Amino acid sequence: MNVKRPGFFSLLLVCGHSLMAATVTEAEGRLTVEVPSGEDYVLSSADVSALNGRDLYKTGAGRLIISTDLKTGGWDGEIVVEEGYLRTAMNGALGGVDKGTTIRPGATLEIEDNSASYTEIHPGEPFKIGGSGVGGYGAVYATRSGPSTRTNMMFTRSNVTLTADTTVGYSGTEGFDGSCGFRASTIDMGGFALTFTKGANHGLYGGSVANPGRIEVEDRIGITLENNVNLGDHPEYTLYLGDGVSLNLQNMGGTQWNYEKSGWTLETKGDATITILTADPSGWYGPMKLGGKLTVKGSKKPGTFNGPISGPGSIVIEGGTDYFENKSDAPNSFTGGFTLNSGTAYLTGLASVPSAAHGGISGVKGAVCMTATQDEEITDDLLYGIWQGITTNATQPAFARPSDYNLDTHRSKLFDFKLDLGRDHLFSKTIEDAITVYHASQTGTLTVDSEMTGLPNFINYAGSLKFDGADEQKVSWVDVRGGTVEIASGAELNLASNAYVCAAYPNVARLKISGGYAHADSGGGTRLARNLASGEVCGRGIMEILDGAVVEESFPGNQSCVPNGWGDDERLDQGHAKSVASFYQRGGIFRTVQGVDNHIGEWLGAYYSLEGGLLHLRSTTRLAGRKRATAIFHQRGGTCLLGAGFNSACAGRPVWHYISGGTMIGTNTVYEAVRQDFENRSVSQKQGYNGVAVLTVDGSDALCELYLTADRRHWQSILVLASQHHSRGQVNLLAEGTLRCNGIKKASSALIDNVGTVLTGNIADVSFNGGVLAPNCYRSELGAIFRSFDGDDDHVRVFAGGAIIDTEEGHEWSLGAPLEAPEGNGVDSIPLPDGIVNARPWEFTAAPTVEIVDPTGVGTGATAVAIFDTVQGRVTGIKIMNRGNNYSAANAHISRGGHTNSWTVAAIVTPNVSGGFEKRGSGTLIVDKVCSYTGITRVSGGTLKLGVDAAIDASSGITLSGGTLDADSKSFNVPVCGGYGNVIGADIVRMTDDMVFDSGHLLSGSSISVDGVVSIPDGATVSVRDFGAVEHTTKRKFRIIAATGGITGDIPSIDVELAKDGWSIVLSSDGKEMFVYKPKGLKIIFR
Known part of the structure; x- marks a missing residue:
């Protein structure tokens, strides 16, 4: 008997749809719910009770919504959607365990996913679908009305059967991550096509495919294939990727590399991307037909592609892919060419190498390795012929000789430095002997990725020698006598002894660490690049550290072959003193060894340009450590972390420490701008040291800071000046450049050496020209900022840019020295001489030294530093760090920097002008000395306390802008106004x-x-x-x-x-x- 009754009616809103009336018909063996077009109907409790063992049929063009698990009461019937929509928003089954759910062609199943992860339906039940559904989103699609941006529908452990060509997809808010995934037990395609449409990233996560058809992914969406899906070895069937599709291969092939699971033909309509995901290798076993550019990338995992590649498209290997391997036995015929932007491409068999007529191999930034099959005869002519094909369109190609290539037979070609092959080579042969490898190709690059068990030596005379091994490569030494030696990204080079980097002017030798890991075994005096720029008259050596590189070693200071005696006076008199070791750090990490002193310029000249990355100096660092050494340390960016003292001008020559960007941090450290150890030196040796150390923090071009921090155990993080007989320590703070430290101290003016001789004449010189001094410490009462400034020539000057002192909350500091107006004339600028302006690139390899002299002998204190462009190899200008005082005239002597010439030019001298003083920070500063600066005094924070009468010059004025002036009963005749x-x-x-x-x-x-x-x-x-x-x-x-x-x-x-x-x-x-x-x-x- 058929029973018709009106369906449940409600005014509630569910999922944004009004619930209207429907017709429910009860008949023998089935319950039919007919929902009119445009109306939604929620299956009621009465309807569920009426099922009573019947199957559930949905008819009508409207929407039936099931919001409860029908099997709760033991129901095990079938759900059949004849037309219209069936919507569910629950995890679990729809139809019964045995009968399942059927979606007829012309009907649609909507999965409303408002869960935190995904809605999982049909765990284990049969599921039959067919057609493209209604509404244009597919026979089955996911949708969402909740707040999350992720929508997933998952068929798990189901037995899925296609009854017609089928489309699945997503319908929801634009920009949501909607997807439809199959993790089925079986997928019986019945020879039909399965199309994925509209969504972010659909997926086949499991199931063995039976009766294959065709799988198509429409334009500009994604699909993931996981290792549990088994397409089978059926190249006659196609996985078709639309234009802009992204295909993720997630463990595709499994841990046993079972690529037969992906034995279909992969065809692309236009450009597409394959991404190798997760921990195991993935790839594609079947043939590939490329209609456009196929980009392969990954997460440091290999991708293996076994089938032949055809079509008009191209292949591009991008960053992250460990290697791309093509094992095709049949010839590749794709004509768009092969571009390798990272990693390594292994092409097995001569037939797998694209010929020049088919685009060749271009844009190589990684390595291309070709090996021959057993039935192919290997000859040198054949290799060179293939090589010509590879290099036709190459920008930086590389090539590996086969593994059975006879090293001994061809030793002369690989190791004779007189040979210029004129092309690049990748050498992968294991080096088992302690041989010496010579390289002198004027136009080519020799790339070495071989295993080295015999500690070989390498000498590079010209061209480029690149170390690019996947595992650690251990060598005895590398001698760079010209050209460039490069440690590539991803490589690890262990220098068991030394690196010698030196070329006589005008040649340049360069050690370039573009990535990877460079280090040396500890002990035995092993120091990376310890002999940079040594051993030649005006030797020029460059060590370059780029972003992504990691270098761990005792500092590559210019030790100048000390064991060979090349640092003695005779050698210096012959011109070796003009040699310069140059270090350019543009990124990466340079970390020195704990417990080993670092030298930047020990016997000769040194230049360090820190432009990015991290420089971690874990032990004491010395700038210009011996008699004739000079050093320039220019920090333009990045971070320099000091683990111990940073000592300048140890040998009496001028030293420039210039911070114009980035941050230098000294942790629990006493920073000493000038230092000399007296314990082991005689009196006669001490008398000759008239060192000048110049520290400048300049914020003109970028924010920069020197931060000497402290803790309760190491509270004396002080900047110490002039701790050497007749030495001058100078600190210049310019243009908001910031120095944070526990005060500035001049060493005692009555130093006594180990034999009782009193050493005097040391000078402390501090200038402000817009910079910031921020005293810091954990102790609440700290005394003076400037300590022991007790000599007639000790000064703290305030130039036109003014002085800024920023004190911390809860701390009270006193000045300790007066803030003085500059006197007379100062040096305003220094023009570059024509010989430097017109110099060709790389005539200089470092900034030359600039020394300012008053021919009358009256003017003092003026200092400047040359600015060097480490990319173009040019000196671009001269920066005045301290104008000095009382100059009637001034000459600037410019020399070194890797050049044999020197110049003297007249500096421009103009009258000095006094600036003002600004008190910042919420702490207290006591002006305990009579100051002579004449600019405005501004109290921007905290308290400025007068510690003596007439502390501030009468020609000045006091402006309060958020701070307090505490006159403390001291007389003052200075106008005071609000900020x-x-x-x-x-x-x-x-x-x-x-x-x-x-x-x-x-x-x-x-x-x-x-x-x-x-x-x-x-x-x-x-x-x-x-x-x-x-x-x-x-x-x-x-x-x-x-x-x-x-x-x-x-x-x-x-x-x-x-x-x-x-x-x-x-x-x-x-x-x-x-x-x-x-x-x-x-x-x-x-x-």
Whole structure:
């Protein structure tokens, strides 16, 4: 008997659809729910009860919504969707375990996924689908109405059967990550096509495919194939990728590399991408037909492609792919060419190499390795012929000789430095002997990725020698006498002894670490590049560290072959003193060995340009360590981390330490700008040391900071100047360049050596020209910032850019030395001589030294540094670090920098101008010395406390802009005004004793706070000015004076600029406060 009844009716909104009436028909063996077009109907509890063993049929063009698990009561029927929509939003089964669910052609199953991960349906039940559904989204599609941006529908452990050509997809908010995934037990395609449409990343995650058909992925979407799916070895069937499709191969092939699971033909309509995912190797077993560019990339995992590759497309290997391997027995015939941007391409069999007519191999940034099959005869002519085909379109190709290539037979070709092959080579043969490899190709690159068990030696005379091994490559030494030796990205080179990098002017030898890991065995004095630029008259050696490189070694200081005696006076007199070791660090990590001193310039000259990355100096570092050495350390960016002292001008020659970008951090460290160990030196040796060390922090071009931090165990992170007999230590702070340290100290002016000789004459010289000094420490009472500045020639000068001192909250510092105005004329600029301006690139390999001399002998203190472009190899200008004082004229001597010539030019001298002083930070600074600078004194934070009478020059002025001036009963004759003319702020002048106004005393601010008595002279006037656009309509009085000892003298008159009437001065009843008062209702606007 058939029973018809109206369906459940509700006004509720479910998933954005109104639930309307439906017709439910009960018949023998089935319950049919007919939902009219445009209407939604939720299967009711009455409907569920009525199932009672019946199958559920859905008819009508509307939508039936199932929101409960029908099997809860033991139901095990079939769900059949004849037409329209069936929607579910639950995990679990729809149809029964045995009968499952059927979606007829013309009907659609919607999976509404509002879960945190994915909605999983049909765990183990039969599932039959066919057709393209209704609405254009597929016979089955995922949708979402919740807030997450991820929508997934997953068929898990189901037995899926296609009954017609089938489309699956996603319908939802644009930009959501919607996908449809199959992790089925079996997928019976029935010879039909399965098309994925509309979605972010669909997937086949499991299931053996029976009765294959065709799988198509429409344009600009993604699909993932996981190792549990088994397509089988059927090249007659096709996986077709639309234009812009991304194919992820996730463990595809499994741990046993069972590539037969992907034995179909992979065909691309246009450009497509294959990404190798997760831990195991993946690839494609079947043939590939390329309609456009196929980009292969991955996560450092190999990709193997066994079938022949055809079509008009091309292959590009991108970053992350460990290697690309093509094992095709049949010839490849794709015509778009092969581009290798990273990793290694292994092409097995001569037939797998694209010929020049088919695009060749181009854009090689990794390595191409070709090996022959057993039935192919290997001859040198044949190899060279193939090589010509590979290099036709190559920008930087590489080539591996086959593994059975006879090394002994061809030793002369591989190791004879006289031979210029004119082409690049990749050498992969294991080197078992301690042989010496010579390379001198003027135009080619010899790339070595071989295993080295015999500790060979390498000498490079010209061209490029590149180490690019996947595993550690251990050599005895590398001698760079010209050209470039490069440690490539991903390689590891272990220098068991030394690297010698040196070429006589005008040639350049370069050790380039473009990536990977370079290091040397510990012990035995092994130091990477310890002999950089040594052994030649004006030797020039460059070590270059690029982003991605890791170098661990004792510092590559210029030790200059000390065991061979090349650092003695005779060698220096012959011109070796003009040699320079240059280090360019553009990125990566350079980490030195703990416990081994680092030298930048030990016997000769050295130049270090830190432009990026991390330089970690874990032990004491010395700039210019011996008698004639010079050193320039220029930090333009990156981070320099100091694990111990950084000592400059140890040998008496000038040293320039210039920070114009990045950060230098000293952790638990005493930083010494000039240092000399006396314990092991005689008096005669000490007398000759007149070292000059110049430290400059310059924020003109970029934010930069030198930060010497401290903790409770190591609180003395001090900058120490001039700890050497007759030495000058100079610190220059320019243009917001910041120095943070626990004060600046000059070593005692009465040093005593180990035999009792008193050493005197050391000078401390500090200049401000816009820079910032930020004293820091954990201790609350720290004393003076400038310590032991007790000599007549010790100065802290404030040039036109001004001085900034920033004190921390809770700390009280005193100056310890006066802030002085500069004197006379200073050096304003230095023109580059024509010989430097017109120099060809790389005539210099480093910044030359610049030494300024007053021919009259009067002027002192001027310093400058040359700026060197490490990319173009040119000197671009000269930066003045300290203008100096009392120059009537000045000459600049410019020399070294890797050049044999030297120049003397006249510097431009102009009058010095004194700048002002700004107190920043919330701490307290005591001006305990009489200062002579004449610029404005600004208190921007905390408290500026006067520690002596007339501490600030009368020609200056004090501006309060958020800070407090504590006169502390000290006399001063300096105008004081509120910050930026605003008297409504929090600026306060505070006195701890009585305050007496002189007749000419000008004081401006929000209020005066005095612990003693305020005395007001006859004729005093209080002026209300139109500062600040603030409208006062309710406040009636403003306190201008608070004195605990009371206020004496006459009530001052008042001058109100905008409101002439109604204002008055009132005194509190106790006589301790004075107010500016206005009657009720009067309105005054401060503009």
